[in-house]
Amino acid sequence: MQTILETRNLRVEYPAQAKGQGRKAAVKDLNLRVSAGEVFGFLGPNGAGKTTTMNVLLGFVNATSGSAFLFGVDVREPIARQRIGYLPELTYYYKFLTAEELLRFYARIFGIPRAEADRRIDRLLKLVELEPVRKRPIRTYSKGMQQRAGLAQALINNPDLLILDEPTSGLDPLGRMKVREIIQRLKGEGKTVFFSSHELGEVETVCDRVAIINQGELKVEGRVADLVAEHQANLEQIFLKIIGYSPEGPT
Amino acid sequence: MKGRIPFLVLLLLLATCFSLATVIQPLAQGWSKRAGSGSVLKMLLGDSRRLFANHFFVQADVSFHSGYYPSIFDQAQAPGNSRHMTAKEGDAAEEEHEKQMNFLGPPRDWVERFGRHFIITAHTHLQGGKEREMLPWLRLSAELDPQKIETYTVAAYWLRDMGKVREAEDFLREGLRNNPDSYEILFELGRLYRNSHGDTARARNVWDLALRKWADQDAAGKKPDPLVLAEVAMNLARLEEKEGNLARAINRLEIAQKASPNPEVLQKQIDGLKNKPVAAPSER
Amino acid sequence: MNAVIAIAGVVITELYRRKDFYVLFVLTAVITLLTGAVNFFNDPQIVRYLKEIALLLIWISGLVIAIGTTARQIPAERENRTIFPLLAKPVARGQVILGKFLGCWLACGLALIVFYLFFGLVSGSREHHWPLVNYFQTLWLQWMMLGVVIGLVLLGSVVFAAPSSNATIVLVIVVGILLLGSHLNQVALQQPEPVRSIVYAIYFLVPHLEWYDVRDFIIYDSPLPGWADFGLATLYAGVYAALLLFATWLVFRRKPLNL
Numbered sequence: 001m002q003t004i005l006e007t008r009n010l011r012v013e014y015p016a017q018a019k020g021q022g023r024k025a026a027v028k029d030l031n032l033r034v035s036a037g038e039v040f041g042f043l044g045p046n047g048a049g050k051t052t053t054m055n056v057l058l059g060f061v062n063a064t065s066g067s068a069f070l071f072g073v074d075v076r077e078p079i080a081r082q083r084i085g086y087l088p089e090l091t092y093y094y095k096f097l098t099a100e101e102l103l104r105f106y107a108r109i110f111g112i113p114r115a116e117a118d119r120r121i122d123r124l125l126k127l128v129e130l131e132p133v134r135k136r137p138i139r140t141y142s143k144g145m146q147q148r149a150g151l152a153q154a155l156i157n158n159p160d161l162l163i164l165d166e167p168t169s170g171l172d173p174l175g176r177m178k179v180r181e182i183i184q185r186l187k188g189e190g191k192t193v194f195f196s197s198h199e200l201g202e203v204e205t206v207c208d209r210v211a212i213i214n215q216g217e218l219k220v221e222g223r224v225a226d227l228v229a230e231h232q233a234n235l236e237q238i239f240l241k242i243i244g245y246s247p248e249g250p251t
Numbered sequence: 252m253k254g255r256i257p258f259l260v261l262l263l264l265l266a267t268c269f270s271l272a273t274v275i276q277p278l279a280q281g282w283s284k285r286a287g288s289g290s291v292l293k294m295l296l297g298d299s300r301r302l303f304a305n306h307f308f309v310q311a312d313v314s315f316h317s318g319y320y321p322s323i324f325d326q327a328q329a330p331g332n333s334r335h336m337t338a339k340e341g342d343a344a345e346e347e348h349e350k351q352m353n354f355l356g357p358p359r360d361w362v363e364r365f366g367r368h369f370i371i372t373a374h375t376h377l378q379g380g381k382e383r384e385m386l387p388w389l390r391l392s393a394e395l396d397p398q399k400i401e402t403y404t405v406a407a408y409w410l411r412d413m414g415k416v417r418e419a420e421d422f423l424r425e426g427l428r429n430n431p432d433s434y435e436i437l438f439e440l441g442r443l444y445r446n447s448h449g450d451t452a453r454a455r456n457v458w459d460l461a462l463r464k465w466a467d468q469d470a471a472g473k474k475p476d477p478l479v480l481a482e483v484a485m486n487l488a489r490l491e492e493k494e495g496n497l498a499r500a501i502n503r504l505e506i507a508q509k510a511s512p513n514p515e516v517l518q519k520q521i522d523g524l525k526n527k528p529v530a531a532p533s534e535r
Numbered sequence: 536m537n538a539v540i541a542i543a544g545v546v547i548t549e550l551y552r553r554k555d556f557y558v559l560f561v562l563t564a565v566i567t568l569l570t571g572a573v574n575f576f577n578d579p580q581i582v583r584y585l586k587e588i589a590l591l592l593i594w595i596s597g598l599v600i601a602i603g604t605t606a607r608q609i610p611a612e613r614e615n616r617t618i619f620p621l622l623a624k625p626v627a628r629g630q631v632i633l634g635k636f637l638g639c640w641l642a643c644g645l646a647l648i649v650f651y652l653f654f655g656l657v658s659g660s661r662e663h664h665w666p667l668v669n670y671f672q673t674l675w676l677q678w679m680m681l682g683v684v685i686g687l688v689l690l691g692s693v694v695f696a697a698p699s700s701n702a703t704i705v706l707v708i709v710v711g712i713l714l715l716g717s718h719l720n721q722v723a724l725q726q727p728e729p730v731r732s733i734v735y736a737i738y739f740l741v742p743h744l745e746w747y748d749v750r751d752f753i754i755y756d757s758p759l760p761g762w763a764d765f766g767l768a769t770l771y772a773g774v775y776a777a778l779l780l781f782a783t784w785l786v787f788r789r790k791p792l793n794l
């Protein structure tokens with residue numbers, strides 16, 4: 001199976017934020033491997049280091065040590081990002097542009113020919129149900145609408161790998177279901193999806209494999225079905241156990 | 252509106268910068284004179300209008316030179332007086348001024364040499380009616396500092412030259428209202444009466460008044476400009492001579508002689524008049 | 536190149552969707568027309584003071600637009616986090632810088648064209664002649680100068696955290712160069728030794744933006760600099776802008792973006 005996404009002993013430290021405080025390691029010796037066609041859930045409590053890991057994968061933050069690869073290319077090369085789509089944790093786009101213009105802008109960055117771009121934009125706006133508001137500046141969108149514009153933007157280049165940072169946060173139940181459907185459809189098309197989420201039920205239904213990290217360290221990794229069988233518990237219980245929570249109190 | 256505020260602040264800052272820069276030049280020139288003249292606050296409040304007025308006057312001079320003008324960094328000082336602004340080709344004042352304005356030495360380095368291609372490097376004066384371009388700056392200067400006498404005389408000189416006699420007269424009268432004791436304005440007014448209206452009687456009255464004002468100021472120890480006195484007196488002498496009042500003409504020439512930088516020339520004229528037979532008073 | 540052009544396109548879209556440019560233009564037009572309406576000694580042929588004021592306003596507006604637009608580009612991308620989806624595409628950071636530069640510079644060029652059209656209209660309606668080549672040269676040189684200024688602002692925007700302090704610092708530098716740049720060698724001569732060498736070094740290092748201010752030539756109807764000098768000046772500005780962009784890239788290349 002081809003490896004699409006890989007980190008090797010990845011370590012990320014942030015400089016001290018306050019006096020007397022040392023450098024803070026947000027990710028510690030992380031080894032991940034995601035193969036083609038997988039839907040991979042990246043889990044962990046708040047502050048675990050999920051976003052930081054993704055930031056390294058996208059080249060926003062430099063690894064302190066270790067390395068990361070997409071499609072076998074070091075993430076420091078822009079070309080590594082040719083075939084990926086990314087949805088940031090918090091969506092912010094050029095608010096003075098309309099959804100249509102935003103998508104056209106990203107299409108031009110990928111060098112997608114005009115006619116083809118028009119076709120994709122139409123399709124994507126229908127997919128995320130922004131068709132009726134496509135000519136309105138993003139400034140006038142609700143949070144969920146912006147999130148959906150973000151999802152459309154992540155798909156503009158028909159990517160082989162999607163990196164989604166909490167794609168369902170801020171969406172209503174219907175919106176979440178739609179996102180799940182989209183992920184499943186992408187999987188059906190043979191795409192790879194790497195996403196973080198706090199919705200464990202959702203993760204359980206769509207993911208092939210998951211990794212759970214806590215305080216920057218990888219705790220558990222494996223196929224969802226295997227984990228459930230091994231621990232004799234559902235994903236949520238496993239998660240809580242790993243982060244050190246027991247119903248009686250912290251152990 | 253929110254996004255615009257820093258913009259407007261920037262604009263304001265810029266405007267301040269530019270106006271500060273334009274103020275610095277006259278300020279630096281006037282600094283030495285003003286040192287020790289009371290508190291700084293007084294200087295700033297009282298003088299700011301005058302500084303701007305002076306700036307616009309300098310701007311008129313710059314425009315007279317089509318942009319060729321020394322800055323405070325050039326070794327040569329900017330022209331100290333406005334005499335050249337009304338001087339014709341070949342005048343003594345003009346030659347002096349020519350030397351003064353030769354402030355661009357040979358370039359010191361390649362930056363300067365190349366930079367010369369982007370500034371005006373020829374000393375020229377406006378001519379052929381283009382002198383009108385100075386007038387707005389002079390008008391502004393007079394507006395801000397009505398006590399700046401040169402403003403009126405220079406502007407009136409060129410207005411007259413352009414045939415705008417009525418405007419010249421109005422402007423001079425305005426100047427005289429603001430400066431009732433100015434012999435310079437009276438002199439210019441006299442020239443206007445004689446040259447433009449051919450009204451020698453009024454010219455003589457005004458010039459006589461100018462002589463008196465000059466004498467008053469001299470007596471008060473205000474150090475009035477002797478060159479103007481000489482010119483007024485010489486013009487008067489010519490007037491009297493034409494009308495046959497030789498004695499008065501000689502008297503005026505003698506006044507001029509005292510103030511003139513080259514009295515010998517005048518002495519010859521005086522001698523010439525003295526030897527002239529007392530002719531019948533001409534036409535009149 | 537696709538990416539660079541696309542990024543530049545967004546910058547230009549932003550400029551004309553924001554109202555700052557219109558405010559400056561209307562301000563310039565109103566002030567010019569008001570001063571044009573003043574009657575000086577009943578002489579309608581007087582025109583140079585009007586040209587002087589209009590060009591001064593255009594010059595100030597050009598600087599304000601260039602600095603104001605450029606200073607917020609990269610900080611706004613980071614603050615609004617739009618830089619993240621952008622860099623998640625196969626876009627190198629150098630392309631972002633180049634795109635921002637190109638966008639700001641072209642936007643300034645467009646703004647200048649509008650301003651100079653207005654200027655030509657006003658001065659031409661009084662003088663009844665249109666020295667188009669002169670207008671072109673003046674506009675072009677000013678535009679080249681703005682290129683250097685934009686490079687400077689971009690560099691400042693990756694070095695300083697706050698766009699406002701960046702804009703202020705660059706403004707002071709630029710106005711300083713415009714006013715003092717050509718006199719620093721004379722200033723140097725009057726200094727004692729260690730200072731003198733420093734001032735001289737500055738003199739030779741700073742971009743001589745004051746060259747590009749040829750307003751006097753159109754105000755006073757002088758023939759403009761020859762085409763060779765014109766070309767050399769363009770080259771000089773290009774080299775400086777490239778140097779500044781390179782420095783910007785060096786700083787920005789490995790900068791962690793979520794700090």
Ligand SMILES: Nc1ncnc2c1ncn2[C@@H]1O[C@H](COP(=O)(O)OP(=O)(O)OP(=O)(O)O)[C@@H](O)[C@H]1O
Binds near residue numbers: 015046
């Ligand atoms: N710019 C930064 N400077 C310093 N520390 C940071 C910075 N960004 C994140 N951190 C720290 O790194 C750790 C990991 O943060 P990260 O954003 O990766 O968490 P996360 O797993 O995405 O959490 P969440 O579920 O809340 O999104 C946290 O302790 C956080 O405080």
Ligand SMILES: [Mg+2]
Binds near residue numbers: 165
């Ligand atoms: Mg996160």
